[in-house]
Amino acid sequence: MLLLISPDGVDEALDCAKAAEHLDIVDVKKPDEGSLGANYPWVIREIRAAVPADKPVSATVGDVPYKPGTVAQAALGAAVSGATYIKVGLYGCGTPEQAVEVMRGVVRAVKDHRPDAFVVASGYADAHRIGCVNPLALPDIARRSGSDAAMLDTAIKDGTRLFDHVPPDVCAEFVRRAHDAGLLAALAGSVGSGDLGELARIQTDIVGVRGAVCEGGDRNAGRIQPHLVAAFRAEMDRHVREHAAAAVVQS
Numbered sequence: 270m271l272l273l274i275s276p277d278g279v280d281e282a283l284d285c286a287k288a289a290e291h292l293d294i295v296d297v298k299k300p301d302e303g304s305l306g307a308n309y310p311w312v313i314r315e316i317r318a319a320v321p322a323d324k325p326v327s328a329t330v331g332d333v334p335y336k337p338g339t340v341a342q343a344a345l346g347a348a349v350s351g352a353t354y355i356k357v358g359l360y361g362c363g364t365p366e367q368a369v370e371v372m373r374g375v376v377r378a379v380k381d382h383r384p385d386a387f388v389v390a391s392g393y394a395d396a397h398r399i400g401c402v403n404p405l406a407l408p409d410i411a412r413r414s415g416s417d418a419a420m421l422d423t424a425i426k427d428g429t430r431l432f433d434h435v436p437p438d439v440c441a442e443f444v445r446r447a448h449d450a451g452l453l454a455a456l457a458g459s460v461g462s463g464d465l466g467e468l469a470r471i472q473t474d475i476v477g478v479r480g481a482v483c484e485g486g487d488r489n490a491g492r493i494q495p496h497l498v499a500a501f502r503a504e505m506d507r508h509v510r511e512h513a514a515a516a517v518v519q520s
């Protein structure tokens with residue numbers, strides 16, 4: 270499992286850089302603009318310069334409306350600024366067809382510029398609260414649009430967790446569908462260390478975290494703490510090892 274951590278700006282990215290050995294992807298976002306709020310191009314550039322070159326920088330393009338041209342141009346902006354993972358929150362897409370149209374534009378805009386960039390189509394575990402596409406539709410949306418990964422996060426950060434909205438067995442189906450389509454499966458949404466056992470068991474590829482590695486577990490008022498990143502990573506690796514060992518015993 271890969272660990273993606275979301276700093277809110279350059280200062281927190283520097284804290285991530287101090288914990289770089291414990292994380293895999295630095296994800297630039299602007300949490301005060303939403304769950305997948307987009308940050309400024311110059312912030313992406315500064316963060317790219319601040320984190321070790323071997324760590325991919327991801328950028329969120331926003332909780333986007335159903336405006337395929339606008340979103341494609343914004344995604345290109347993130348790629349030009351140095352992000353190699355481009356994450357799009359399909360907030361304003363009410364049907365899979367709309368979501369596929371938006372993501373096709375993103376894939377073309379980003380990969381024309383940088384063929385090796387990695388495009389992530391993200392839906393929301395609490396889609397029922399905002400009226401966007403069903404979580405289990407995401408793997409097929411990602412596949413049809415040529416994206417590289419399907420993701421779920423929570424849209425409303427009110428303390429409810431991924432598993433409160435999409436129980437582990439449904440997340441397992443999400444991961445299965447993503448893998449069957451040849452995609453990576455990424456899961457986030459107030460994920461805590463207590464969720465890591467299930468996330469490892471269902472073979473999640475990427476776990477996205479912010480609140481759990483912030484001071485006081487507070488994604489808004491707290492700041493990312495390198496020692497919390499290290500502790501979270503240690504717990505994650507422990508679960509991955511345990512599930513790998515269990516799989517060997519069963520086989």
Ligand SMILES: O=C[C@H](O)COP(=O)(O)O
Binds near residue numbers: 273296457
């Ligand atoms: O992509 C990851 C999200 O930023 C997760 O944030 P959170 O753990 O505070 O819900």
